[in-house]
Amino acid sequence: MKAIASPTPSCCPPHRNPHTPMAAPHSPHTSPSSLSPHTSPSPPSSHSPHTGWRIAIGFLKTALLVSLLTGCAQETINNKKPEADEKLAVVSTSTILTDLTEELAGDEIALTGILEPGADPHVYEPVPADSKAFESAELIVYNGYNLEPGLIKLMNATGVNARKLAAAEVVAPLRMDYEGQKVPDPHVWGDVENAIAIVEAIRDDLVALSPEDEPVFTDNAAQLIATLKKLDIWIEQQMATIPADKRQLVTSHDAFQYYAEGYGLKIVGTLIGTSTEEQPSAQTVTKLVEDIKKTGVPAIFAETTINPTLIKTVAEEAGVKLSPQELYSDSIGSPGSEGDSYIKMMVSNTRAIVEALGGTYTPFEPDNIVEK
Numbered sequence: 001m002k003a004i005a006s007p008t009p010s011c012c013p014p015h016r017n018p019h020t021p022m023a024a025p026h027s028p029h030t031s032p033s034s035l036s037p038h039t040s041p042s043p044p045s046s047h048s049p050h051t052g053w054r055i056a057i058g059f060l061k062t063a064l065l066v067s068l069l070t071g072c073a074q075e076t077i078n079n080k081k082p083e084a085d086e087k088l089a090v091v092s093t094s095t096i097l098t099d100l101t102e103e104l105a106g107d108e109i110a111l112t113g114i115l116e117p118g119a120d121p122h123v124y125e126p127v128p129a130d131s132k133a134f135e136s137a138e139l140i141v142y143n144g145y146n147l148e149p150g151l152i153k154l155m156n157a158t159g160v161n162a163r164k165l166a167a168a169e170v171v172a173p174l175r176m177d178y179e180g181q182k183v184p185d186p187h188v189w190g191d192v193e194n195a196i197a198i199v200e201a202i203r204d205d206l207v208a209l210s211p212e213d214e215p216v217f218t219d220n221a222a223q224l225i226a227t228l229k230k231l232d233i234w235i236e237q238q239m240a241t242i243p244a245d246k247r248q249l250v251t252s253h254d255a256f257q258y259y260a261e262g263y264g265l266k267i268v269g270t271l272i273g274t275s276t277e278e279q280p281s282a283q284t285v286t287k288l289v290e291d292i293k294k295t296g297v298p299a300i301f302a303e304t305t306i307n308p309t310l311i312k313t314v315a316e317e318a319g320v321k322l323s324p325q326e327l328y329s330d331s332i333g334s335p336g337s338e339g340d341s342y343i344k345m346m347v348s349n350t351r352a353i354v355e356a357l358g359g360t361y362t363p364f365e366p367d368n369i370v371e372k
């Protein structure tokens, strides 16, 4: 069990050297059940809050008129309330949180995921539609520990009255160096036990805001947590197949500290720290190459959200293999890809690591895993 941290305000180092902002027009990841304020409404499955309000106000006016004529305003209004407005409006920031929230709540909420699969939360620059999503949300599920500084800043702006859940901050953080300071490492989902704590926190907030749906949220959470517990055991089993002296990890950015700590790997080094805003120095690259040669790791890894050019060069200079399978670090994969859910990304990463480091991969079959 992980210790539960007391609520900590997010640390917000200055946002410098942003990579390319998201291309406009912005098209967020949404589930089929999602009601996205970013897309134009196509009732009844799509919903723009502003359009929705206009429709509601228009309807109220009509209802009032009818009531003056018939004297039954209350009944008319209650009977005709648009169904979409009854669903809890939830906004999630990272694709990992969007996936877990969707698993928990299914069709019971109107969920909008802001980041798209493959997008890098560290450097994401919000677009106007994100403000609108935040302003009309009743619950915002964000990672915290400064994973998504642009969105955290926007969320804390005036006009956002939603309940806010810093989902990753329910876990006591490991610390990372950032500009000479020790700051919380935001990549807590790397250890599945932490993902379970996140799921429990999201479930509790959903229940608090929509108590009538408690049975659904509770059942879905129980099923998801049961699978996550098996995933946790399975990853441990997979790691145990890697020769002990090869259980060492080199990645582009430092997103795998929790994974390494949770599953017995040693981090040899990374090109850049926790935030992808940083650029590695020539000395960092040279030292990493030397460290890789010294430790004798057979392979190193690129990541799906990071340009692989430099890590490729490091692999060539160190004379090691670059794993053909990139690791999913800060985002799940796009729909249809090998890592298009939190569970699948963890399976894909584990497979890539096991195969590249000389272990024996066995597919994840939850029914075959016996809980401890």
Ligand SMILES: [Zn+2]
Pocket (backbone or CB within 6 Å): 122, 187, 253, 254, 255, 274, 275, 276, 329, 330
């Ligand atoms: Zn990261």
